[in-house]
Every structure is written in structure tokens, then in C-alpha cells.
Amino acid sequence: MIDLLGYGAFFMSSALIFGLIALGLNLQWGQTGLFNVGIAGFVAIGAYTSAILTTPDTADRIGGFDWPILAGWLAAAFVTAAAAAFTGFATLRLKSDYLAITTFGVAVVVQLVALNAQSLTGGPFGVAFIPRPFASLQDQPALFNFINLGVIAAVTIAVYLALEHLSRSPWGRVLKALREDERAAISLGKSARSYRIQAFAAGGAVMGLAGAVQAHFIGFIAPNGYLPTLTFQVWAMLMVGGSGSNRGAILGSVVVWAIWVGAGAFSAAVVPGDWQARAASLQIVAIGVMLCLILLWRPQGFFGPNGFLGKRRS
Amino acid sequence: MNLQFIVDGLISGSLIGLGAIGITLTYSILRFSNFAHGDFMAWGAYGTLSVIAAIGALVGTTAPIGALSFGWPLIAATLIGMILTACLALLLDWLLFARLRDKGQSIIVVMASFGASMALRSLLEFIFTSSPTYFSRGIQMAIPIGLGIRITPDQMVMLATTVILVTAMHLFMSRSQTGREMRAYSQNPALARVVGIDTARVVRATWIIGAALACAAGVMVGILVQIRPLMGLDLLLPMFAAAILGGIGSVPGAVLGGLIIGLSEAAAVQLIGAEWRAAIAFAILMAVLLVRPMGLFGRAER
Numbered sequence: 001m002i003d004l005l006g007y008g009a010f011f012m013s014s015a016l017i018f019g020l021i022a023l024g025l026n027l028q029w030g031q032t033g034l035f036n037v038g039i040a041g042f043v044a045i046g047a048y049t050s051a052i053l054t055t056p057d058t059a060d061r062i063g064g065f066d067w068p069i070l071a072g073w074l075a076a077a078f079v080t081a082a083a084a085a086f087t088g089f090a091t092l093r094l095k096s097d098y099l100a101i102t103t104f105g106v107a108v109v110v111q112l113v114a115l116n117a118q119s120l121t122g123g124p125f126g127v128a129f130i131p132r133p134f135a136s137l138q139d140q141p142a143l144f145n146f147i148n149l150g151v152i153a154a155v156t157i158a159v160y161l162a163l164e165h166l167s168r169s170p171w172g173r174v175l176k177a178l179r180e181d182e183r184a185a186i187s188l189g190k191s192a193r194s195y196r197i198q199a200f201a202a203g204g205a206v207m208g209l210a211g212a213v214q215a216h217f218i219g220f221i222a223p224n225g226y227l228p229t230l231t232f233q234v235w236a237m238l239m240v241g242g243s244g245s246n247r248g249a250i251l252g253s254v255v256v257w258a259i260w261v262g263a264g265a266f267s268a269a270v271v272p273g274d275w276q277a278r279a280a281s282l283q284i285v286a287i288g289v290m291l292c293l294i295l296l297w298r299p300q301g302f303f304g305p306n307g308f309l310g311k312r313r314s
Numbered sequence: 315m316n317l318q319f320i321v322d323g324l325i326s327g328s329l330i331g332l333g334a335i336g337i338t339l340t341y342s343i344l345r346f347s348n349f350a351h352g353d354f355m356a357w358g359a360y361g362t363l364s365v366i367a368a369i370g371a372l373v374g375t376t377a378p379i380g381a382l383s384f385g386w387p388l389i390a391a392t393l394i395g396m397i398l399t400a401c402l403a404l405l406l407d408w409l410l411f412a413r414l415r416d417k418g419q420s421i422i423v424v425m426a427s428f429g430a431s432m433a434l435r436s437l438l439e440f441i442f443t444s445s446p447t448y449f450s451r452g453i454q455m456a457i458p459i460g461l462g463i464r465i466t467p468d469q470m471v472m473l474a475t476t477v478i479l480v481t482a483m484h485l486f487m488s489r490s491q492t493g494r495e496m497r498a499y500s501q502n503p504a505l506a507r508v509v510g511i512d513t514a515r516v517v518r519a520t521w522i523i524g525a526a527l528a529c530a531a532g533v534m535v536g537i538l539v540q541i542r543p544l545m546g547l548d549l550l551l552p553m554f555a556a557a558i559l560g561g562i563g564s565v566p567g568a569v570l571g572g573l574i575i576g577l578s579e580a581a582a583v584q585l586i587g588a589e590w591r592a593a594i595a596f597a598i599l600m601a602v603l604l605v606r607p608m609g610l611f612g613r614a615e616r
Contacts (some may be wrong), residue, residue, distance in 0.1 A: 035425065096421050097346065098426075100349075102599065104551060283436075284432055288431075294412065295422055296354050299422070
């Protein structure tokens with residue numbers, strides 16, 4: 001029983017980390033309409049930043065500054081926000097497609113740096129021994145799982161409340177105005193480009209923080225944790241939840257992660273060994289088809305204010 | 315510096331350029347950046363491979379042509395593969411893109427292409443597994459052509475094929491009725507409709523040309539390197555960079571952009587190491603976006 005609860009805590013922790021990334025994406029896409037295809041890259045920037053700053057000193061790579069975990073998380077958010085701000089600065093005076101293409105490139109380059117800059121990122125083997133919060137409790141697995149869940153839930157709730165507050169603040173109202181009627185907002189003296197860069201950077205900060213939280217939750221990072229599949233999963237989560245809604249972002253993450261884990265466990269139990277890799281591909285096909293079907297038939301998602309948990313807009 | 319990089323760069327550049335033609339046409343006529351374009355390449359290569367297997371089963375083994383690594387079945391299969399890839403693109407448009415285009419938000423179409431790309435690629439992995447495969451496992455001797463440069467017979471034929479395809483494309487776009495309609499539609503869709511240009515025909519022609527060229531490029535990658543489900547994804551960033559560098563909507567621009575990126579990549583392999591090759595396209599893309607976002611031959615667009 002306690003094992004089951006422990007697994008439940010582990011599952012929810014993973015799901016809430018996706019929820020955090022989806023919250024960042026919701027600020028960028030749902031509230032501002034900025035299309036980010038490089039989520040994996042931004043998450044990786046946060047994860048590597050925090051990992052390099054907080055791990056103990058190591059001989060074969062730069063870094064290992066032994067910073068406190070919280071300082072690493074803040075630095076991760078800050079560095080990722082800077083990377084996102086630069087991406088936005090370069091592309092947001094152009095059509096929105098250019099931002100999409102550039103974020104795609106960011107993810108490719110981050111993957112390349114993670115793989116090849118061995119002296120900084122540990123190359124294909126990644127960074128291990130990332131300090132975990134409350135590591136002294138590690139010998140009591142169940143309690144440790146719950147404390148981890150508590151930490152991650154606290155971060156998620158804090159970010160959720162902050163984002164809800166932001167979207168109601170004057171700043172959030174400008175974003176809404178820009179989305180609804182760009183020309184009117186500009187005529188009131190609001191710089192569309194500057195507000196969009198800010199929103200893209202803030203969303204990036206949340207993604208970087210999520211990456212850092214995940215790195216410290218697992219204790220180990222490697223380049224293959226940040227493949228395009230991650231980007232794709234987060235998009236599916238936000239679309240299922242309902243873009244524009246912070247609540248939808250979190251609920252969508254839990255639901256899609258449950259489907260993902262469930263399908264994985266199902267195929268592991270049913271599919272013979274040499275077909276496992278193929279079954280995993282089919283899983284991605286299914287998510288891709290689902291994403292397209294939602295775009296076609298239910299663009300407002302399922303769990304936002306306009307989903308079946310709230311009133312439905314026709 | 316070894317001059318060999320010129321040949322390597324020209325060849326990978328022509329592959330990028332052929333792919334970029336489809337990207338630039340889709341962007342300027344259908345008004346969205348198609349993230350599934352790389353997967354048309356991979357599907358084209360695998361489709362051609364399957365047709366070759368079918369031909370092989372029907373007529374038995376055939377001798378390669380001259381010094382080349384392939385025989386007539388590959389040429390026939392590529393033509394069939396181009397038709398199949400075009401059908402795939404048209405099917406995808408009918409199922410997905412056309413419906414979303416009607417709703418009017420172009421960025422939703424981009425997102426759908428991203429989802430479709432992921433599904434198409436994983437479907438290839440499901441059918442053919444992710445391990446690489448080849449049209450031919452033979453090894454070709456490279457012929458020295460002076461200045462320390464060597465080139466294989468296959469590479470020569472690929473370069474010549476690219477020149478023929480690009481010239482044909484240029485003539486088609488500038489001389490034929492359909493090509494003129496496509497250019498008119500890309501410049502002003504509303505006006506094009508007013509003068510009676512058949513929009514559906516323009517859209518169809520765009521998909522067919524883009525997908526057929528993507529298939530040709532995919533087969534060439536398969537002949538010169540290898541066939542993998544991820545081959546299109548790996549070329550996506552260079553293709554986008556080439557289309558933007560050349561100026562969105564410009565066919566010669568896309569090809570020139572592809573050549574510039576191919577040559578820079580090949581030079582970078584010599585100067586800073588092969589592992590950083592994929593970063594070159596990104597560096598060029600960022601430089602173009604910051605300095606001259608309309609590209610070499612493009613019109614200012616905001």
C-alpha cells in the first residue's frame with residue numbers, strides 16, 4: 001500500500017513538472033500567441049544551468065560550484081529568461097513563423113552543445129550527482145517521495161498563483177489587449193514587440209525553472225532527456241488542457257502524462273520484447289494524431305474555462 | 315585548407331536547396347512554415363526504397379548503370395516515389411491543413427504541421443525501425459579531378475540532376491501558366507482570385523512540386539549518405555535557414571541559400587570540427603534575421 005502511494009507521489013511529481021513547463025508555454029502561447037517549438041531546448045538550458053552551479057566540484061568539467069539548490073533554481077530561471085529574451089528580440093518584429101523556426105533552431109543548438117561541449121555539460125553522459133532537496137531523508141523512500149512531491153507542488157502552486165496574478169495585472173491586460181486587437185493596443189502607446197519579448201522571456205523563465213526542478217528531482221541529466229518528443233508532449237498537454245487557461249495547463253499535463261505512462265506500461269506488458277521500440281513509436285504517432293484532432297475539432301481543449309468543466313463557448 | 319570541402323558543400327547544399335524550394339513555396343503560397351516538409355523527404359526515400367524492392371521482386375537483380383551504384387530500377391522507383399510523396403502531401407492537406415487554413419489562423423496550421431511531422435516520423439520508425447538502411451552497400455572509388463579534389467560518379471550524377479531539376483523549376487515558374495498563377499497568388503491572393511485564378515489548382519501544384527522535389531532530395535540523401543526516419547528532421551533547420559536566407563518565395567534564392575549553407579557547413583567541418591556542423595545553419599539564420607530578414611532576394615515583409 002505504502003509502495004503504491006509512493007509511486008503515486010512519484011507519478012504526480014513527474015506530472016506536475018510537466019505542468020510547470022505547460023504553464024510557461026501557456027504564458028507564451030495561450031496568453032500571448034507566441035509559438036515555441038523549442039521547449040526542450042529551454043528546459044535543457046534551465047536544467048544544465050542549475051546542475052552546473054549546484055553540483056560539487058568535479059575534476060573533468062567546468063562547474064561544480066556547490067551552490068545551494070534554491071540559488072541554482074533562480075539562476076536557471078534567469079539564464080533561460082535571457083536566452084528566451086534574445087530569441088524574442090531577434091524574431092518578434094517579424095511574422096510569427098520566424099519565431100517558430102528560430103525556437104526550433106535553439107533546441108537543435110542546445111542539444112548540440114549538451115552533446116559536444118564535454119567540458120561544460122559532460123557530453124553524452126550528462127551530469128550526475130545533482131543534489132536532491134532533503135537528500136538526508138533518502139533512506140526512507142516513501143517519505144522522501146512525499147517530500148519531493150510537496151516541494152514540486154509548492155513550486156507549481158507558487159508559479160500558478162504568480163501567473164494568475166500576472167494575467168490580471170495591468171501587464172497581463174496589455175497582453176490580452178494585444179491579442180484581441182493589436183492595432184488598438186498599439187494606438188494606446190503600448191509597444192507590441194516589447195511586451196511580447198517580456199512575455200516570451202517570462203514563459204522561458206518558468207520553463208527553465210521547471211527544467212531545474214526536474215534535474216534535481218531525478219538527480220541526473222543527459223542530452224537525450226531533451227529531445228523534440230518533450231516539446232511535443234508539452235504541446236499535447238497544453239492543447240488537451242485548453243490553451244489560455246493555467247488550470248487547463250496543469251490538468252492537461254496530469255491527464256496526458258497518465259495516458260502516456262499508462263500506454264507505456266500497457267505496451268511493456270503486452271508487446272513482445274523486440275517490438276517494444278516500435279510500440280514506443282506508435283505511442284508518439286497516437287499523440288501526434290490526437291494533437292491534430294484537437295486542433296481540428298476542439299481547439300479550446302477540455303479542462304479550461306471553456307471546456308466541459310466550465311461553460312462552453314460555441 | 316583542403317579544397318575538397320567545395321565538392322562536399324556543393325552536394326549537401328544542392329540537397330538542402332531542393333528541399334528549401336518546397337519550404338519557400340509552401341510559405342509564400344499557403345502562408346505557413348511546414349515543419350512536416352523534412353518528413354516528406356524521409357517518406358519519399360522510404361517509398362522509393364519500397365518500390366525498388368517491389369521491382370526487384372518482379373524482375374530480379376539488375377546491373378548498375380556504368381560506374382554508378384544504382385541501375386534503372388532506382389530511377390523508375392524515384393519517379394514513382396515522387397508521385398507517392400505528392401499523394402501523401404495532398405492527402406495531408408485534404409485531411410488537415412486545408413481544414414485549418416479555412417479557419418484562418420496561420421499559426422495553428424504551423425502547429426498542426428509540427429504534430430503531423432512527429433506522427434509521420436514515428437510512423438516511419440514503426441514500419442522500418444530506426445536503424446539506418448541503404449540503397450546500395452557498395453563502395454565507390456572517388457575520381458581525382460585536380461587541386462586535391464575527389465568526386466564519386468554518384469556525386470557527379472546528383473549534382474547534374476540538381477542542376478536539371480532547378481533549371482526545370484525555374485522555367486516552370488517563369489514560363490508556364492501554372493507557374494505564373496502560383497507567383498501571382500503568392501504576391502496577392504485576393505487579386506489573384508479576382509482575375510479568375512483557380513486557387514485549388516495553385517494549392518495542389520504547390521504541394522505536388524514541393525513534395526516531389528523533397529522526395530528527389532530524400533533519395534539523393536539516401537544514395538550519398540543513408541536512409542533514416544530522422545533524415546528529414548536533421549535537414550529541417552538547414553532548409554528553413556536556406557529558404558529565409560534566399561528570401562521567402564524565391565526559388566533561385568532557396569537554391570542559392572542552400573548552396574551557401576552547404577558550403578559553410580562543409581568549411582566549418584574542416585575548421586571547427588564535424589560535431590558543430592548543425593550549428594552553422596542556426597548561426598546563419600540568426601545573422602539573416604538580425605541583419606536582413608527579407609533575405610537575399612525577398613521582399614520586405616512584416
